[in-house]
Amino acid sequence: MIDIEKIRADTPSCQEIIHFNNAGASLMPKPVFAALQRVLEDENRLGGYEAERRAQPDIQGFYAAFGALLNADPDEIAYVENATRAWDMVFYGLRLGKGDRVITHSSEYASNYLALLQQSRRFGFEIDLVPSDRFGQIDVEQLEAMLTPQTKLIAITHVPTQGGLVNPAAAVGELAQKHGIAYLLDACQSVGQIDVDVAQIGCDFLSGTGRKFLRGPRGTGFLYVRRSMLERIDPPFVDLLSAKWTAHNSYEFAAGAKRFENWESNVAGRVALGEAVRYAKAIGLNHIETRVAKLADVLREALSDIKGVQVRDLGQTKCGIVTFTKEGRDPQFIEERLREKGINVSVALMTSARLDLEARNLSSLVRASVHYFNTEDEISRFVQAVKNI
Numbered sequence: 001m002i003d004i005e006k007i008r009a010d011t012p013s014c015q016e017i018i019h020f021n022n023a024g025a026s027l028m029p030k031p032v033f034a035a036l037q038r039v040l041e042d043e044n045r046l047g048g049y050e051a052e053r054r055a056q057p058d059i060q061g062f063y064a065a066f067g068a069l070l071n072a073d074p075d076e077i078a079y080v081e082n083a084t085r086a087w088d089m090v091f092y093g094l095r096l097g098k099g100d101r102v103i104t105h106s107s108e109y110a111s112n113y114l115a116l117l118q119q120s121r122r123f124g125f126e127i128d129l130v131p132s133d134r135f136g137q138i139d140v141e142q143l144e145a146m147l148t149p150q151t152k153l154i155a156i157t158h159v160p161t162q163g164g165l166v167n168p169a170a171a172v173g174e175l176a177q178k179h180g181i182a183y184l185l186d187a188c189q190s191v192g193q194i195d196v197d198v199a200q201i202g203c204d205f206l207s208g209t210g211r212k213f214l215r216g217p218r219g220t221g222f223l224y225v226r227r228s229m230l231e232r233i234d235p236p237f238v239d240l241l242s243a244k245w246t247a248h249n250s251y252e253f254a255a256g257a258k259r260f261e262n263w264e265s266n267v268a269g270r271v272a273l274g275e276a277v278r279y280a281k282a283i284g285l286n287h288i289e290t291r292v293a294k295l296a297d298v299l300r301e302a303l304s305d306i307k308g309v310q311v312r313d314l315g316q317t318k319c320g321i322v323t324f325t326k327e328g329r330d331p332q333f334i335e336e337r338l339r340e341k342g343i344n345v346s347v348a349l350m351t352s353a354r355l356d357l358e359a360r361n362l363s364s365l366v367r368a369s370v371h372y373f374n375t376e377d378e379i380s381r382f383v384q385a386v387k388n389i
């Protein structure tokens, strides 16, 4: 089980703040921050290239760590500066054209949906929205009924940014494989709080970020690309790392997922993110998943007991993200009052989840996202603070 005292000792600011903004950016544990500092200090002392040379074993370790975390091969992993660009490298590299169809869901992340809109304007493919089931998550039966020979891509979000649900990613994967349709999964909010296994889910591509439930540094992200799908994507950008200039007029892409990387990157961030993955693995993703789900259940239950508070989470399977509103109180106002008390939450705005929040007539929500280092005592103090607003 999780040694909560040790974990909290590794996260010193737990003593000063209540951090329920892990879906925004979590707190780095000590070994992760130390890795970041170590590389930055080397850069300062030895020079950037020299520091990178010294960090080589850790840089290579990044791929092995993510391979082990996601049940992929190390060469199916790319380091990308954030989850949005990781997702983009696949999506903008797909050759979608007139007559093609792409399936997504109302829980899709705003930046992904904006990219879908932009590319559909350029190339004339159609976007199909799969309906939600009675729990508000992707309706897998209806999804199968919607598939056509023109459907070229299923692009969905595992855990949406604006609510507690977990979409049935593996059931979607089964359909995608059965019908031979490319499957791009945004796992930005799931990796680090849920045991995510790309083989079990059956996705072809998966994008994620460092700073959220993985507890890595900001400005870091990653991409998984199934080896058999490499040639299906024409990377939207190319540089002298992702490709080799083989003759005057020709080039070859780098082997594996490296073709989706940039030559220049945040070396300290990559090393620290690799460390964050090892830290999470050492605790055990199954233990993390269980504890996060339990804490979030306790929080939902306690919030629903407050007069005027409504928990807004959808989904049958829920996770560590808890959203709510309080009658007569703007979510922004609640966020500010909590911040004054040293409690961090964030606000989900309609503009970042239009398809979902507009349909539910909600202009914004308070989002409280817990992680395994949080405690039931913090939840009690949080709930009291919400009561007092």
Ligand SMILES: *Cc1c(COP(=O)(O)O)cnc(C)c1O
Binding pocket: 082, 083, 084, 085, 109, 157, 159, 160, 161, 186, 188, 189, 208, 209, 210, 220, 221
């Ligand atoms: C935060 C988030 C992203 C974007 O991640 P970045 O690293 O900020 O690009 C994508 N999808 C979901 C579901 C998110 O919550």
